[in-house]
Amino acid sequence: MNLGLAGKTVVVTGAGQGQGSVEARLLVEQGCRVIAVDLDVQAPAELRGLEGPGELTYRKLDVTQQADWEQLAGQLAGETVHGLVNNAGITQRDRLAEVSIQQLHRVYEVNVAGALLGIQALRPLFARGSSIVNIGSVAGLSAHYPVAYTASKWALRGLGKVACMELGPAGIRVNSVHPGFIETPMTSGANPRFREATIAQTPLGRAGRSEEVANVVLFLLSERSSFVNGAEIPVDGGQTAHGGAQAISDALK
Template sequence: MPRLHNKIVLITGAARGQGAAEARLFVREGARVVITDVLEAQGRQLAEELGKDVAVFLRHDVASEADWLQAVAAADALGGLHGLINNAGIFQPRTLMETDTALFEQHIRINQLGPFLGMKAVVPLMERCGGGAIVNVSSVAGLRGSPGAIAYSATKWALRGMTKAAAIDLAPRKIRVNSIHPGPIDTPMLEVRTPEQNQRRLQAVPMKRMGTPEEVADLVLFLISDESRYITGAEVAIDGGATL
């Protein structure tokens, strides 16, 4: 039987990259998905590709409480909610002295406030469905110092801590919460750096390559599925050994 048979999963930032790979994999594994993003054209195209019976797209600003209520309502209309992937995020690397208040606050709103609002918003519906699982997409920048990316690092460390606190709070409600920490993954997010900068970064990765969105999706599938039913509050690096 497919691992997500009859499950409904909400994925933020799912119009492309890791989120899109997760949506495709989850549908193959029997789930119905709510795809959310601010990239409307790409998100709608993905939902159409997957099929209207198993996928819906919703434009969603993760820093908006009202948008979260609409996203949860979309899941409810599909029949409930069993999983949440807080995948939406921004990465605009700047050093401490290059980072202004506006850029710092933008990272906080999307990378930190967004998952906070999401975790809080989905709990009542998940609880009514008998429980569920949440995966927060942090970063290796949430496990160690990351040069030239102070705002991004701050929010990814925060998300790591929020995951552990939420795992304790939500365990009595039969909701598991885990974080994953990708290293360099071959997605459009890394286009803020030049190909030469990305190649130099790979020299510190023991496996000497970028990861793929599909490899991240495989990990998220495990953490959302019942195969990981006794795992909560964990932080899992998927980085080719970069944090060793």
């Protein structure tokens, strides 16, 4: 489907693997000029040799480093940035009783401050029609066992709401996508029981694919979503829709 994104500049953070790399690839397929950023100096295998019609530039950018963002903004000065996908994120799976304040700070630094710094640095380059997509999580829609991660994703929602309110008058939209269990390197390291238990709570009965998240991100970056602003879209197979009622429904079958 042609989403009208050809020629647009879009920055995707955490694009070195997982969902970010798929978002970057699908944007190149839409003809975008993608600036894919991640921690490594070298472009990852996933992003090498992509065929157009768009083009991809990979660069090292740590989202927690204001200087990295300023450098990127300086290099793009005079251009319009159409889109920013705040996808970079880390997890932290310690439980309430064990997590340290240092771990909490670190998760906030990447998952919350990283997104704020990106929005601040690129704000002068956005124009009417630009679109920001924050990648939250189902952990930001309910309770979830990793406490620092959960708190950070709720905080990211708050940041998105404020950005939506402040940037809307300039014609810049800000939306959130909340993935459920998606097969990526992040989840491949999780306890297999986490996967099983999550799928048991997911009405579609399976894990999601990065493409299924990326397609929603592309929609939100495009004019097809021109009046969608401040929205929170779960891409979770229905995991958060039942609010825990699935176990009751199953028990009564």
